[in-house]
Each structure stands twice: as C-alpha cells, then as structure tokens.
Amino acid sequence: MTTLAITGGQVLRPDLTVTAADVLVDQDAGEIRDIGPDLADDADETLEAANSLVMPGFVNGHCHVAMTLLRGYADDKPLEAWLQEDIWPAEGELTADDVHAGAQLGLLELIKSGTTAVADMYFHVPEVADAVETAGIRARLGHGIVTVGKDDEVAREDANTSLEIAREYDGAADGRISTAFKPHSLTTVGSEYLEEFVPKAREAGVPIHYHANETENEVAPIVEEHGQRPLEYAADRGMLEPEDFIAHGVHVDDREIELLAEAGTGVIHCPASNMKLGSGMAPVQRMLDAGVTVGLGTDGAASNNDLSMLDEARDAAMLGKLAADDASAVSAEATVDMVTRGSADAIGLASGRLEAGAPADLAVIDLEAPHLTPRHDLVSHLAYAATAADVRHTVCDGQVLMRDREVLTLEEAAVRERALEAATSLVERVDT
C-alpha cells in the first residue's frame, strides 16, 4: 500500500467537531485509512498541516467550468437577457479547443480554492473530461440539452448526445468521472423530449440534472401551459428521483419543497449567481427544515464571477439569513455541511466527509492569517472569514493536486496564457 500522511493539523470531523490528528491515506485505494494521533511514521509521502485545518475538499454541485472564458464578458443583466443577448451568441462561437482551454482554467481555479469535486453541465464534454482527467479532480459531467428554437431532428440529436456522453464517460478517469443526463431546464427542453429521453436515462442508470425554478419567468410558462408548478411537472415526467439534483430552486413553493423532501432529490443552491443575475433568494432554511438535501454550487464564472466555494459558503450563509429574515437561519454549521457533505450527497458522491473508508478528497486551510485570528471557532471561520487564498494543499482520490499552493497537475502559467488567448480570440470573433 502506498500511503500519504497529512500531519500535525486540526481535523474537521463529520459531526463538525475539530480535533488534533493526523490523516493516513491509502493512495492505491484513494481512501482515508485512519484518522488519529501519530500516523505519520513510514508514510511514503507527507503533507505538513501544522497551524492548518484539514477538512473535506469542497464539492461544487453546479458549474459550467469552461465559462471562465466569459468571466467579465457580460455583467449586470437578468438571466434571460444575459443568456440571449450575450452568452448564447458567444457560446455559439466556442470551439472544442476553446472549451478545453476554459475548462483547464476553471479546474485550476477549483484546485487552488480547495474544491475536489464538481458537477458540470456544458457542451464539448469530451474536452471537459480530458481536462478533468489531467487535473486529477472528481467530476460528474454531462452534455446540456437545449431544444427550444431547434427543429426536431437537431433537438433529438442534442438529447441523444447527452445520453451517449452519459453512457460513454461514466466511470472514466479510473472512476473519478461519473455522469448525468442533463436537460438544460424545464423551459428550454420541450416536454416531448423529456418524455422520450428520461426513461432512456433511467435505463442507462445515470442521474438527471437540470436548472429549475431559477427565476419567476421559468415558473409562469409551465404553470400557464401545463397547469402545474415546475417541480410537479418534473415529478410527472420522472425527473424527481433520489439520485437526481436540480440547480437553483429559488422560486419553490411549500408543495414543491415537500416534493423534493419526499423524493430525496437534491437542490444545488447557487447564491452568488442568484444575487448577481437578480434571480431571487432561495428559501434555504425552509428546505433544510423540510429535510431536503441542499448543496452549494458556483454556477459558471460569468455569473459569479469566481469559482471559490468559500465565497459561495459565505454568500449562502448571508443570503440565507436575509431570505428567512432571521440571523439564526443558515448557520455556520449548516453552511459548512452544505458545501461539503450536502453537495456530495446531492450529486451522488461518497466524498464530503473525513472518516476511515471515505474517499481521500481533502483541503488543508492555512490558519496563520490575520483574518483567521483568533481561533474561537474554525467552523465559523470557514463560513464567514476564510478565502480561497488560504487553501494550502488540495488532495483528490489520494493524490496531491496542490502542495503549498503549487498545483502539480496543471502548468498554471501555460493554462492561464492559453485561456487568455482563447478568450480574446473568442470575443473578437463574436464582435465581428
């Protein structure tokens, strides 16, 4: 057995208590072997964690990693105008190589901010998968389907691509890549395609992931056309199963919250994107109280505008209090749980907790910083004070992806340079 020891740190346990301990990782199995005192002897590789918090790697439950190329390209608009006037025209010019360059940049940012797993919806998924394989992160990937405005043949081809990609890539990269069938949303994919393809996705054994109830404008057309709330409509089409997860869930009523809780379908809350696009405030505390599995996601870098899950955690805690009009809502503990175990459970991964037998997906946070002093409560620091730059080491599947802020799996300067060139050329093409 090849081993990695993470030594001398404070370890965040699944019950959110913190104890001084070493963590011993079985690198061949990619699993945590043991957590306790004096485990460093004879380890093949060591990561120093003195004055640091050793915690589960962050799980980004909803992202479009390649959208880093569009960071800062179109700001200060609501969702529909932003997509239709700026984002979709620009995405129409993206090549497979662009998506690879953007995905590498996004993955670099994820690793540097302590994220070890991501659920991603985009196109040119083979390129995203290649970037994930090299970066060493864990990912649930899928091709996003849009059928509105397309003729039937093209629409069916798009849905077929999502199904084929889900079948082909499930288990890739030594099991680090899993997949899902990913209709973009309940308003951008016609009901006839959902009715035809959702049963095929079930047969393929992959979960279903889609944007839902993000804005009021996504709710009204479904109520008008089908006489049902969006999640009742989704449930009737077999899209609300325990393995499924929706992004956003901002405008959900009590009945829909009940449906989510009964079904066990996860919700990925994206507070920064919801605030920036002016989409609204998700009722996170109400969903948690009802027993819904809630995780966190950044959404793409064009609506956030970064991929830091520590930022997302702080935003979730702050916005959750505003939404509930209650300072005790979405507590630090609830927030840290959502950004680790909650997201992992929602997207169907066993990571998000540090215990023997769990996947060895970890982040080590450097606590020697003015904004993390004093150390009354490290869970509070994670929710309210720590930033991406405090992440010292990142480990996924037992492999060290970042050591003392140096990413080992990607050439940082080359990735940034290539993405910069791709983004510059993309915008030139869109503007001419």
Ligand SMILES: CSC[C@H]1O[C@@H](n2cnc3c(O)ncnc32)[C@H](O)[C@@H]1O
């Ligand atoms: C068809 S691939 C995914 C598709 O989703 C778009 N997108 C990015 N952010 C959001 C959001 O907040 N709501 C809905 N759709 C979004 C992205 O640009 C891709 O076109």
Ligand SMILES: [Zn+2]
């Ligand atoms: Zn999204």
